Amino acid sequence: MPSRPDGTTSATTRTSAAPAESSLTAKDFKSEVKPIWCPGCGDFAVLSSMAKALATLQVMPHQVVIVSGIGCSSRLPYFMTTYGLHGVHGRAIPIASGLKLARPDLTVFAMGGDGDLMSIGAGHLPHVCARNIDITCVMMDNQVYGLTKGQASPTSPIGHQSKSTPYGMIAKAANPVLLTLSYGASFVARGYSARPNELADLIAAAVRHPGFSFIHVHSPCTEFFNTYDHYDSLVEELPESWDRSNLPAAINLALTEEKVHLGIFYQEQRPVYEVEARQFEKEVRSFHLASYVQRFT
Amino acid sequence: MTQPKSFKEDQVRNDFVIRIGGDTAIGGVISTGENFTTAAARLGFHVFTFRSYPAEIKGGHAWFQVRIANRPVLSLGDSVDVLIAFDQEAYDKHSDDLQEGGVVIYDSDLVHAGDGKFTHYAVPFQRIARQELGFVRGTNVLVLGLMAGLFGLPVTSLKQLVRRRYKRRADLMEKNLQALAHGYEYTKRIRKEDKYYLGTSDHIRRLVMSGNDAIAAGALHAGCRFFAGYPITPASEILESMARELPKLGGVCLQSEDEMAALSSCIGASYGGVKAMTATSGPGFSLMIELLGLSSMTEIPVVLVDAQRSGPSTGMPTKLEQSDLFQALYGGHGDFPRIVIAPASVEDCLYRTVYAFNLAEKYQMPVILLSDQSLSHRTQTIDMPDRSHLKVVNRIQPSDGRHGEEYARYALTNTGVSPVGIPDIFLHPFVAPGLEHDERGHTDLSPQVHEAMTEKRFRKLAGVAKETDTPDWAPRYGHPRAELGIIGWGATEGSIREAVDRALAKGYKVAAIHPRILNPLPETQLRQFIASVRRVLVPEANYQGQFAHHLAAHLEVQPIRFNKIGGLPFTSGEILQRLEEVMSHA
Secondary structure (H helix, E strand, O other): OOOOOOOOOHHHHOOOOOOOOOHHHHHEEEEEOOOOOOOOOHHHHHHHHHHHHHHHHOHHHHHHEEEOOOHHHHHHHEEOEEEEEEEEOOOHHHHHHHHHHHHOOOOEEEEHHHHHHHOOHHHHHHHHHHOOOEEEEEEOOEEOOOOOEEEEEEOOOOOOOOOOOOOOOOOOOHHHEEEHHOHHHHEEEEEEOHHHHHHHHHHHHHHHHOEEEEEEEEEOOOOOOHHHHHHHHHHEEOOOOOOOOHHHHHHHHHOOOOOEEEEEEOOOOOOOOOOOOOOOOOOOOOOOOHHHHHHOO | OOOOOOOOOHHHHHOOEEEEEEEEOOOOHHHHHHHHHHHHHHHOOOOEEEEEEEOOOOOOOEEEEEEEEEOOOOOOOEEEEEEEEHHHHHHHHHHHHHHEEEEEEEOOOOOOOOOOOOOEEEOOHHHHHHOOOOOHHHHHHHHHHHHHHHHOOOOHHHHHHHHOOOOOOHHHHHHHHHHHHHHHHHHHHHOOOOOOOOOOOOOOOOOEEEHHHHHHHHHHHHOOOOEEOOOOOOOHHHHHHHHHHHHHOOOOEEEOOOOHHHHHHHHHHHHHHOOEEEOOOOOHHHHHHHHHHHHHOOOOEEEEEEEOOOOOOOOOOOOOOOOOOOHHHHOOOOOOOOOEOOOOOOHHHHHHHHHHHOOOHHOOOOEEEEEEEEHHHHHHOOOOOHOOOOOOOOOOOOOOOOHHHOOOOOOOOOOOOOOOEEEEOOOOOOOOOOOOOOOOEEEEOHHHHHHHHHHHHHHHHHHHHHHOOOOOOOEEEEOOOOOEEOOOOOHHHHHHHHHHHHHHOOOOEEEEOOOOOOOOHHHHHHHHHHHHHHHHHHHHHHHOHHHHHHHHHHHHOOOOEEEEOOOOOOHHHHHHHHHHHHHHHO
């Protein structure tokens, strides 16, 4: 039984207030708070996919924490009935890491946009991938800074003209799937908000995966950079036969520019940080100051 | 002869300062001092150590200083009584700090000591170790034997130390015991001409800890079970202690990728109901400031240790300064409450860390524990902890029965404190929002809500002030009708206290108050103190007079400022001198 700070076991077993487990539907995960997103925003579909995945997993809302950064997509926790932490720009991953390390019994998400995860908070990704903390990270990539009204982002394509790049984007766009594969993520997938059922499956698979999972979701911004037509014409589901254990093949696939592949690129079973960190010592002891300080005599 | 028989009883000095200097390449310069200190403390002597590290990773000049007495010692002392010079650099660097009538013990093959006002004991340390013992690495233990013989430390206690240290290396244990005995015996050939000799001790068992040791112990006692930190001088030992200890207690220590991540992870852990702490120094604290606001806004308790060092920028990483006070008090965008605690001694580090957690939990806000390099790395004798003063407080939680569906995480209460639900313990989830929010945590950017919520968050400080505006948090000492009042903060207390004692003995009417909490200020205590004296002097180790500024802003007082920024601590002599200057210009 995973440790809980009050030393009890699961809350669901000691209450009648919670609905019976089999009764949870996607609706149970959507709060009454109305999303602030623009009509047609890809994030609506991500929200629905999240709710659907959690219903599939039959996890209780009070056992789930969604940590987010700053940006349009990071408002998502308010629209769900789970616990949430709407934090600081770029810090969803380290906040979620601390939470999951302290409370391995919880289902923890780190959500953010391309600004959060590829720019201001990009420095955390290599470390969470290497540590393999069991967090599900969903990156809603609209290739633009929507909340600040349309500036270019690290995933905007070369030549992209925006208010902050009126002469066009010079930098090469970051490739989130390639990056996380190279950082050693143990689960890397790509989804598309216009394929919400497949995305819900990816999210459910990511949560089931023991270890850090990263899902790159193309979630277009209808207001500042509408890419629906572009992705509609380029996306292609990975075949059933795709070998998820082949890292070089996954990397090659991530480098492909002709198509935008959807599905699980790579998955491996690897020791999980919060589990390993609790196996250093055979038994957990309580702290006694008087005996602890003997070393200072 | 090792007994100072040539001196009368009243001339013997049994409170004195030994400084040991040499290149770290020699090996054991610091450990010689540490072993002497530990052995003395075990016999019931009181010690106060200070050390200076070289900037180089390996090699370079290092020195260690211990003040030792059979009564409590509060500061590192004014000057040096005994200098042990392993090489010429040590002699050249430190002989100016020696008292008149002081003692130099030096390696006579390596050091050319000037003649004159000091007592000289010339001993070819390395040659003896090499030729007579065939064990040049035993040089420092040989010196330890010399020190024991010359200053009256029973050699048996040192033998125990050597045995314990080399209990798994029988060959080294034997060689080191030989070196120790050889050094001790050697002193019988020396005619003792100085007056320094340890008196009798009370044989009471005490602890010898550093400030960093004490903070880690306090945190573990307070129930801290998550720590995240990034290595930085002089705070790294806290990270190291937590990495070693937390796994034994079912906790987790994370070495973060940067300081922003460190405080983020602590906030995440604390949101999960697990008490969390990070420790850093000025540069790391600067990086954490945005997260400090998140902790305050979301009302997630967290404890942040800032072991201050000399800044700005990289500054002087191994030197002390009290120059992060502005950052601790005012750093961050927007209006948000935080608690700032400044422990004044090693013992205080232990107790105040427990209180820091208690206040963080009770008032659901960030608590900054402002230590500094001199406190982090000095070791000091402290009494065994008193459990009755170390009660642990936990945050108030809602109950499913009472709060249920109507639970409002940020309910507007009289105290500003609202019960905090913990995931999978409390069944009615909420979002902890960095955005301004209503009582239920829903985004609300209306002027009324921002006003009400800002007031709610700040209202909690009134509760903190109520329980910390006490003599325990701001102890006063000295003359009851003092003309001059000193207000100090942090690690300067020992030096100030000794200066006050010396001034009182000289007939000066002085008193001092040393608040341990700097935000909220213990206003009643301070106002009473200020009203009771004619003038106020504020000594602090920074250029801008940051605390004097804070006091002026809050208490309408214009203190005389006394600032020191060289990277070394105030001595009591310096404070006494300034105090006498001020009082003679009355």
